[in-house]
Amino acid sequence: MNIRELARRSGVSTATVSRALNDRAEVSEATRARIRRLANELGYAPNEPARTLVRRRSDTIGLIWDSGQEAQGLHNPFLLGMLSAVRTALSEADYHLMLLTTPGTEDPDGSYLQAVRRHNLEGVIVLTTPPDDRCLQVLADSGVPCAGIDTAFTGPRTVRISSDNAAGAEAAVEHLYALGHRRIATITGPLHLPPAAERLAGYRRACQRLGLTVPPDYVTEGDFFLDSGERAARRLLSVDQPPTAIFAAGDQMAIGAMHAAADAGLAVPRDLAVIGFDNIDAAALVRPALSTVAQDQRALGEAAVAALRALLDGEAERPERTAEPHIVPTKLLVRGSSRSGG
Known part of the structure; x- marks a missing residue:
């Protein structure tokens, strides 16, 4: 099932199907509901790479954790719990998650930034990465929205979330x-x-x-x-x-x-x-x-996603780089x- 077949069975153009599935105002509510209902019945799934190109949005957030401790991190219960909390918070906000690998040998300073641009990521969440990570600082300096959990870095569109x-x-x-x-x-x-x-x-x-x-x-x-x-x-x-x-x-x-x-x-x-x-x-x-x-891992994950969404919406740009971290209480x-x- 592709968009052309869905359009044929709906009796409309492929452009109308695209507008309906993307909640565009040019399509009436009745037509939108009919096309969505038929798409569900036929098991139609949009081509996500194509949608990304059209909408210029991927609805995907990258995740980075300590580039020097990834192997150990797989055995760290707290980091794994934090990863699960971030994934849950992103899912509830209708975002996908992509785990970014450590910098490679080819242009390591910009590899995170290259990955963000290559995959058209909306922003990045960072877990416990050292503050002297040059590759991360290049990413933060670029203006890509970044939310760091227990990570100290600065940039025009960065925010830090931390337990107390x-x-x-x-x-x-x-x-x-x-x-x-x-x-x-x-x-x-x-x-x-x-x-x-x-x-x-x-x-x-x-x-x-x-x-x-x-x-x-x-x-x-x-x-x-x-x-x-x-x-x-x-x-x-x-x-x-x-x-x-x-x-x-x-x-x-x-x-x-x-x-x-x-x-x-x-x-x-x-x-x-x-x-x-x-x-x-x-x-x-x-x-x-x-x-x-x-x-409170869930609160940390939710705070990171909320802060990142505020950056994406333009509510929290900080050119002076002096913002205080968002602190989550401990018990x-x-x-x-x-x-x-x-």
Whole structure:
């Protein structure tokens, strides 16, 4: 079934069929309804590449995530959850999603921009890409609408969406302090990524406000994955005055810290309290269940799509590049790994 056959059976021209299916005003409501009904009965599907050329719109949004961590990202529950949340939000807004690959060797600086132009993408959503990604900055400088989730970049039509990472970290430290802990260490994520840097800033701010001393060896860097959390916790537990509590900037690292505690003969939370960040599914399944700072992935995805649509509609152009990020609140979930009396 093609548009010519649909036009023949409808008794109208192909131009009238095209106008009806694209909700053009030149076609009466009765004719539009009749053509749409017949198209559904006959299983007619428009040729999307052709429609894109005619309408100069693809209704497709590109998605980029950390070009240096794509393989690991496939095993990162939070990133996969974020991808699902963005896909759902785009689908509800009647947009398609295209995953853009990492820059190639041929003109790597402009490869994202080339992909956007080649596929006539409406805009791009970016997940946790380092702020020094030159290829991404070329894209942002071009004026293509870009919404970054936990990504710091600037451009004439860019917007950033982020969880309240610093406040979430502060809430975790305050909870541990209220339980009586005074030696609270942290395992950070890679500090070139904005979420990791913001969570460390929140941890330090809470410790300073509460009058807690933070020795240099109480801050150790991980990579958001389980093994790095286990290694980091072993280092923390081997210092002269080991911490009695650990705040990890990611749930997988927190679970790794719990493994290290078990290997050291420590009981969680009796000997060592542990709190993570993200609220991945595994956080509720480990024993004891992991206390964590929950991010609202659905709200992040919806905020990114809404911000991108505002850019597409011309409501949010920012030539001065000074816009503040859209912040989504976090929530501390207290479970067995930090519960008093555990």
